[in-house]
Every structure is written in structure tokens, then in C-alpha cells.
Amino acid sequence: MTNSIVWFRRDLRVEDNSALLSASRAEGAVVPVFLWCPEEEARFYPGRGSRWWLKQSLVELDLALKSLGGQLIFRIAVDSLCELLDIAKATGATRVFFNHLYDPMSLLKDHRVKQGLVQNGIAVTTFNGDLLYEPWEVMNKEGIAFTTFETFWLKFLSMPADPDSPTLPPRRLNPPLCKVSSCSIEELGLEDESDRNSNALLARSWKPGWSRADRALDEFVCGPLSEYEANRKKADRANTSLLSPYMHFGELSVRKVFHSAREKQAMWAQAGDAAAARSVNSFLRSLGLREYSRYMCFHFPYTHEKPLLPNLKSFPWRLDEGYFSAWRQGRTGYPLVDAGMRELWATGWLHNSIRVVVASFCVKALQLPWQWGMKYFWDSLLDADFECDVLGWQYISGGLPDGHELDRLDNPQVEGCKLDPQGEYVRKWLPELSRLPSEWIHHPWDAPPSVLRAAGIELGCNYPRPIVELVAAKDRLQRAIAQMLEKEAASKPNSMADRPGEGSSSNT
Numbered sequence: 001m002t003n004s005i006v007w008f009r010r011d012l013r014v015e016d017n018s019a020l021l022s023a024s025r026a027e028g029a030v031v032p033v034f035l036w037c038p039e040e041e042a043r044f045y046p047g048r049g050s051r052w053w054l055k056q057s058l059v060e061l062d063l064a065l066k067s068l069g070g071q072l073i074f075r076i077a078v079d080s081l082c083e084l085l086d087i088a089k090a091t092g093a094t095r096v097f098f099n100h101l102y103d104p105m106s107l108l109k110d111h112r113v114k115q116g117l118v119q120n121g122i123a124v125t126t127f128n129g130d131l132l133y134e135p136w137e138v139m140n141k142e143g144i145a146f147t148t149f150e151t152f153w154l155k156f157l158s159m160p161a162d163p164d165s166p167t168l169p170p171r172r173l174n175p176p177l178c179k180v181s182s183c184s185i186e187e188l189g190l191e192d193e194s195d196r197n198s199n200a201l202l203a204r205s206w207k208p209g210w211s212r213a214d215r216a217l218d219e220f221v222c223g224p225l226s227e228y229e230a231n232r233k234k235a236d237r238a239n240t241s242l243l244s245p246y247m248h249f250g251e252l253s254v255r256k257v258f259h260s261a262r263e264k265q266a267m268w269a270q271a272g273d274a275a276a277a278r279s280v281n282s283f284l285r286s287l288g289l290r291e292y293s294r295y296m297c298f299h300f301p302y303t304h305e306k307p308l309l310p311n312l313k314s315f316p317w318r319l320d321e322g323y324f325s326a327w328r329q330g331r332t333g334y335p336l337v338d339a340g341m342r343e344l345w346a347t348g349w350l351h352n353s354i355r356v357v358v359a360s361f362c363v364k365a366l367q368l369p370w371q372w373g374m375k376y377f378w379d380s381l382l383d384a385d386f387e388c389d390v391l392g393w394q395y396i397s398g399g400l401p402d403g404h405e406l407d408r409l410d411n412p413q414v415e416g417c418k419l420d421p422q423g424e425y426v427r428k429w430l431p432e433l434s435r436l437p438s439e440w441i442h443h444p445w446d447a448p449p450s451v452l453r454a455a456g457i458e459l460g461c462n463y464p465r466p467i468v469e470l471v472a473a474k475d476r477l478q479r480a481i482a483q484m485l486e487k488e489a490a491s492k493p494n495s496m497a498d499r500p501g502e503g504s505s506s507n508t
Contacts, residue, residue, distance in 0.1 A: 002093070002094040003028040003029040003031060004026050004031065004093055004095040005087060005091070005093045005096045006020050006097050006098070007097070008032060008061070009099070010248065012057045012249050013064075013213075013252070014065065015214075016129075016166035018128065019098050019099045019125075022097055028174065030070055030175070031091050032070050032073065033087055034058060034061075034074055034075075035080050036077065036189075040105075043375075044105065047379035047380055047381070049380065049381065050348075052190070053206070055188070057208045057251055058074075064169075064210065064211070068169065069173045072182075073087065074183050074184065074188060075183065084117065085120055088117075088120075090178065091176045095123045096122055096124050099129025100130060102130070103294075103386040103387055104301035105386075110126075130250065130254065130294070132163035132254055132255065135294065135298040136298075140155070147400075148402040152292050201347075202347065208246075208251070209251060214252070217246075217252060217260060221260050221261060225264060225276075226275075226279055228282055228283050229275070229281075230279070234353075235353055240352065242349075243257065244383035248383045248384070258284065261283055264280060265277050265281075290387075293385075293387035296387070297387045303399075307398075309401065312406075312484070314488050314491075315480060316483050317369040320366070320368065323467065324372060327341065327358075327368070332466070333445070333464040336412045336425075337412050340355075340358045342430065350381070351419075357410055359393060359396040360396050360404070361412060363396060364396075364477055365409060366468065367477065371393075407477060407481055409470070409474055416442030420442070427441070433457065435454070435455040436455040437455075444459065445459060
């Protein structure tokens, strides 16, 4: 009798888990394994909030596997391949099952692991556990990857078959007869003692785990989804799904989210609720952006280090640590930006529209390298997702063919009036401005001195003056773009062979 290892990574669920289900149907015992390999994470070692979520999710996954007759084996590893070979030897496993990942580091690691296992006589079977369609399935007529979201999305919507439906959990797992060494979840070291008080605050707002993810999906589908189209950009209340952390760690499968939303859409369409049905289309488009982030990282694996468009390599970024510190701490003097950055620090989460505003301010107003902002998001977000973060920061910085124009600088005051018209969001995260009337909440520097005194605000003392003036920032941005274009023109005769995505014009 042969046994099977199921290697869990970012698929921490028993429902709709192709690797686990296939292993349960094979002959022999099932050995579920989670490996914690800090050295393999390298500079993208997860941040505090992300590690806290991972720990809670593993606790619940272990309980779920025990209810099926199995048990999750935890190992701290230096090398994933060596650890899997050791477990295979200890259990007599001759097969390894796991679900795909698409970021460039995982792609390289998985290729090496698969080769090493096969060379040692162990069969490897892998599955799509994170996407609606695999990246190689959505291509243009010439078989070339799309480089704009709209062309990708049109192809996605015209695929000949709907995404697969989610599957049920296995009925039972056969445990191995021999005892397999395993450390405890605590011994993985995912939570430092110094982080426990901060993490206790996260626990008040979030409940990780695959069964809780199901409840979060039900609450969204039966609640905000019907008005998602109208409310999704408002930051002053909970209008979005809040599902991103559950989906990042695979507690909730994208197939289940997709089909749950489509079922609601069919019900609303039948009832004649056209507005609610349209809201589902907007939500499905947001799932499409998640798909596209993995698609881009798979087909263009260098995008976390350099932009897809080659011109930004000549952009004169400002390596100003003082600006970066003020941005991180929410001390820029622009209330919407500061409120967003303080919410990020306190909760590990940000509304997508606020992410756009703070990122735009970072790379356009302060001209800080987009890689700095992306890395800070990675270190701070509960739902820190490599592929989504790369796509978002490249989009804002003008590094994608369909991204923001490089000279577009969003005005935080204007965006504040649209996203937080009454200032409720700003008051929540900037208590020093809580008594300021809504008329001035997004531009306190314009408020009359008497209004500031009445609100207890002294600019430059208990709330900073703007770190940069937007008019001057726009002028400096234009000069930087001109400098970039000069450098690009000077190097043009030597640049043709250096362009990524050659032939991308045919992708549309």
C-alpha cells in the first residue's frame, strides 16, 4: 500500500481543495503537511499581521483535518524538497499532491521541488487551487499573453466553459500507521512575544479560518453585494467584501466566491432587480483583477522588480527617507492619506480606493520608488498578496500599458470629498481632527484660524502642515518625466532589444 503527502501552502481549507480530495481518493494513507521555510521566503518574509493570520488559519485547518481522521504535520524547514523527501521516507509515501502558486519565487521553487521528488521516485501531481482559469488558458489568437486588463477580461468572459464548480471536502482521511514527527504551531514561531498585544487588536476585528471564511462570504453575498456597484468606492462604511485575507490564504476558494455571486445574480435577475444583478458584474470584475495579477506574474515574472514598460527605468525617483517615514506614519498633512496609513498600521487592512490614494501620493507627490511602497504594503497588510500588490503598484506608478498616466497625480483633497464626503473616515483615524467641520476636514490648511482654534488644531504642532504643496509636486513630476524622456531618447538606438513583451501590440 502506498501513501500520499498533501503539501499545504496558500490553500488552507478542506473544502474545494483538489490536492486534498485527489489524495483522499488514492490508495493508502494521507499525510497532510505544512512546511514553514523562512529562508525560502527571503526578502518577502511575511509581515506581522500576515503571520498572525497564518497562525490562526493553521489552527483551524488542523482541527478540520482531525475531524476527517487526519492530522496536519508541521515542520520548520531550511529546504522544502529535503523536508518532503524526509517525510516521504518516514511514511513510505510515493506520491505528493499540491496546488499551484504563481508568483515567480514559488514557480522556481516548485519546479525544483517537483524535479527533485521525481528523481527520487516520487510521483507529483499538481492542481489549480487558486484561479478560475490557469494563466496559460487565457491567451490571444496568436497564443500570446495579454498585457492589458480589458483585453484579458474580454477573453475571460468569452471562455467556452464556466469555471469549475467547487467541490465538497473528503468524507474521511486514512492516517498513516506510523507516527510522524511534527512540531507544534507555537514552535513555528509565527508570532513573536512582543507582537501579542498588537495582534490581540487584530483579533477584535478579524476571525481567520476556513469555516469563518464561509460565514464572511455568506454575510457579503446576502448583504453589501446587492449595492456593491453604487457603494464599492465609499470608504466611510463597510461596503466591500472584506474577503481578501481569506482568499489570499486559500481559506476561501475563488471558485466558491465566483459561483456564490453568480447564483445570487441569477436570483436577482429572475426577480427583476437589475441594479443588484449589475452589482454582481462589478464584483466579478474585481475577482478578474485578482486573476489578472497572477496572470501577469506568471507570464512576466520580473514585474516585482521592474515595470512592464521599459521607460520607467529612467525615472529619477527621490530616495528620501524622511518623506518615506512621514508617509508610513501618516504624517503628510493630507488627512485622507494620513488616515489611510494609520488605519493600515492599526488594522493591517485598507479599502482599495484608499490604497490607490496613498500609493499615488507616495509615487507621484513624493516621487518615492514604487518598490518601497510595495514592500511596505507587503510588511503591513493582513492580506499582503504578492501578485495583487505588484499589479496595484505597477498600475499606480504607470508601469503597465493600461495603468495610470505617469503624469496623473490624484489630489487627496478631491478624493476625500468623493470617498469620505462627511469626513467620518478621517475623524475615525485622525482624532486630532475630530472636531473640525466637514467643510474643512480634507483641507485643514485652508480653514480660518478661528475654526482651527475652536477645533483645537494647531497646524505644525498637533497636526502637520502639508509635507509638499501639490502644485509644486505636479511641477516637479513634470520635470522628472521630461528628464526620463530625455534619457530614454538618448538610449533609444540601443534599447530595442531590451524591451519586455515584444509584440505586445498584437495582444489587443
